[in-house]
Amino acid sequence: MFALIDCNNFYASCERVFQPQYEGKALVILSNNDGCVIARSNEAKALGIPMGAPAFKFRNEFKKHNIRVFSSNYPLYGDMSHRVMKILETYTPNVEIYSIDEAFLKFEGFDYFDLNAKGLKMRKQVRKWTGIPVSVGLAPSKALAKIANKIAKKFDKRTQGVHCIDSDKKRLKALKWTPIEDVWGVGRQHAKRLQAMGITTALDFVNLPDEWIKKQMSILGLRLKRDLEGVSSIQLEEVAPAKKSIAVTRSFKNILNIFSSLEERITTYTLLGAEKLRKQKSCATALHVFVRSNPFDLNAAQYRNCCTLTLPHATDSNFVLNRYALMGLRSIFKPGIEYKKAGVILLGLTPSSSRQISLFEQDTVKHTALMQTLDKIHRRYGPHQMKLASQDLKQTWKMKREHLSNRFTTEINEIIRVK
Amino acid sequence: MSDKEDKIIFFQPDQELGKSSFLAQEGISAGFPSPADDFKELRISIDREVVKNEEATFYARVSGESMQGAGLDDGDLLVIDRSLEPQDNKIAVCFIDGEFTVKRLKVEKDCVYLMPENPKYQPIKVTEDNELIIWGVVTYVVKKV
Numbered sequence: 001m002f003a004l005i006d007c008n009n010f011y012a013s014c015e016r017v018f019q020p021q022y023e024g025k026a027l028v029i030l031s032n033n034d035g036c037v038i039a040r041s042n043e044a045k046a047l048g049i050p051m052g053a054p055a056f057k058f059r060n061e062f063k064k065h066n067i068r069v070f071s072s073n074y075p076l077y078g079d080m081s082h083r084v085m086k087i088l089e090t091y092t093p094n095v096e097i098y099s100i101d102e103a104f105l106k107f108e109g110f111d112y113f114d115l116n117a118k119g120l121k122m123r124k125q126v127r128k129w130t131g132i133p134v135s136v137g138l139a140p141s142k143a144l145a146k147i148a149n150k151i152a153k154k155f156d157k158r159t160q161g162v163h164c165i166d167s168d169k170k171r172l173k174a175l176k177w178t179p180i181e182d183v184w185g186v187g188r189q190h191a192k193r194l195q196a197m198g199i200t201t202a203l204d205f206v207n208l209p210d211e212w213i214k215k216q217m218s219i220l221g222l223r224l225k226r227d228l229e230g231v232s233s234i235q236l237e238e239v240a241p242a243k244k245s246i247a248v249t250r251s252f253k254n255i256l257n258i259f260s261s262l263e264e265r266i267t268t269y270t271l272l273g274a275e276k277l278r279k280q281k282s283c284a285t286a287l288h289v290f291v292r293s294n295p296f297d298l299n300a301a302q303y304r305n306c307c308t309l310t311l312p313h314a315t316d317s318n319f320v321l322n323r324y325a326l327m328g329l330r331s332i333f334k335p336g337i338e339y340k341k342a343g344v345i346l347l348g349l350t351p352s353s354s355r356q357i358s359l360f361e362q363d364t365v366k367h368t369a370l371m372q373t374l375d376k377i378h379r380r381y382g383p384h385q386m387k388l389a390s391q392d393l394k395q396t397w398k399m400k401r402e403h404l405s406n407r408f409t410t411e412i413n414e415i416i417r418v419k
Numbered sequence: 420m421s422d423k424e425d426k427i428i429f430f431q432p433d434q435e436l437g438k439s440s441f442l443a444q445e446g447i448s449a450g451f452p453s454p455a456d457d458f459k460e461l462r463i464s465i466d467r468e469v470v471k472n473e474e475a476t477f478y479a480r481v482s483g484e485s486m487q488g489a490g491l492d493d494g495d496l497l498v499i500d501r502s503l504e505p506q507d508n509k510i511a512v513c514f515i516d517g518e519f520t521v522k523r524l525k526v527e528k529d530c531v532y533l534m535p536e537n538p539k540y541q542p543i544k545v546t547e548d549n550e551l552i553i554w555g556v557v558t559y560v561v562k563k564v
Contacts, residue, residue, distance in 0.1 A: 083474040129475035
């Protein structure tokens with residue numbers, strides 16, 4: 001069985017943990033530079049604030065409805081995400097961090113346990129320990145777990161935030177309820193085509209003949225069908241990642257304990273992530289790196305750490321991303337630990353307006369020389385005299401973050417104050 | 420003020436710990452094992468002592484004198500463990516009427532009081548009109564001497 005755990009309105013929830021006065025109030029989080037809305041509380045959604053709404057256009061709207069506006073606070077979100085994931089990892093060794101606020105858990109040999117009760121326990125623990133509300137979807141495949149999660153969230157009063165698709169009756173009901181465009185892995189193009197043919201729900205899709213799906217949507221479409229039939233067939237990496245973040249995390253086959261080997265892994269993950277980033281034509285504005293030992297090896301010294309870095313500008317460059325990823329790794333690496341898992345999550349994704357930087361993507365040697373020259377110029381003539389071509393030249397160097405909340409968990413001078 | 424120093428005092432020992440254990444292991448592979456290694460113990464870490472549940476641990480800074488009697492002075496650092504159940508007589512960080520406060524909980528039959536420990540402050544009776552969130556139980560206070 002699989003579980004998909006998804007944090008409800010994650011960024012908004014993080015803000016509320018440390019500022020409970022906004023509980024039940026409408027709030028939105030803006031992208032880097034306070035450009036557009038990247039996250040909304042349920043109340044803001046209900047007021048009709050769309051995802052991606054440009055902040056300057058909606059200023060009056062925010063005021064009129066008394067919507068609290070926040071700049072994105074990635075150090076806070078990264079740390080809270082880390083806490084949630086770590087709690088989830090105590091439930092099963094098989095955790096796949098899918099994005100900053102979602103994880104798949106695989107339960108093997110738990111058939112005789114009450115998974116619904118386990119889901120409720122997980123949800124309660126995460127809420128109590130971290131303050132973050134989550135929804136849990138349980139099902140025999142990942143695509144179904146996604147759907148179960150949607151149901152859990154949509155009908156949270158009735159489901160208490162946990163829904164388990166554990167019978168064929170429940171499965172068919174769920175498929176009938178799910179619009180085709182909401183099915184995991186069905187892109188907009190496919191959805192349009194299917195809708196035009198009268199295929200409007202996941203159930204309609206499952207009823208299509210195998211040959212047709214294979215021909216029209218390749219083997220991936222067929223695997224999706226199997227998944228929706230309750231036969232687990234989809235591997236995680238095969239499905240396009242969630243738009244707002246890209247996560248590349250892996251457990252190592254063997255234990256790693258020296259810096260250079262971790263460095264190599266982090267670089268590989270970063271480049272993989274960067275490739276996905278460019279594929280969906282996005283740039284990242286922040287980056288999260290984590291490492292950990294094997295929590296199930298009781299004899300080994302336990303360690304895990306993470307850090308979130310805000311990038312100086314939105315980028316899809318291998319070189320820049322990797323430089324920051326390794327900077328992050330250096331700050332959290334602790335010698336003498338047997339590392340079992342590491343990961344890189346690219347955050348704060350914005351559409352890339354320029355591809356110029358790809359000139360240098362394949363040529364790190366030249367790129368290094370270039371960066372050194374740049375650094376020299378900066379040293380001689382003061383910083384930021386030269387920018388990478390992909391940077392917006394009109395934009396001032398310093399990021400606009402007028403509504404930034406405190407880094408409550410990563411900066412000791414910014415912790416909450418209590419009277 | 421001393422906020423910066425607090426930070427260093429609070430986090431440094433744990434990093435030191437990592438370095439020392441690393442060196443000892445290197446020594447083993449280089450040749451004759453140090454007989455002391457078998458008796459090697461981890462250096463004391465304040466972090467390990469006060470943080471029992473890393474994922475549920477948060478920090479707060481005391482502002483004001485309402486809990487002076489309990490040893491919580493203005494500017495002290497509080498360690499909060501959200502995984503603990505709030506109970507009668509525990510000191511907890513609460514959120515009430517729009518602000519965070521730290522008080523001792525007094526749980527009665529159908530009423531909760533937030534008790535200050537300073538005669539200059541009044542107990543807060545939590546009624547249905549108040550929205551109370553018991554945010555987390557205070558487990559340690561770190562103060563500069």
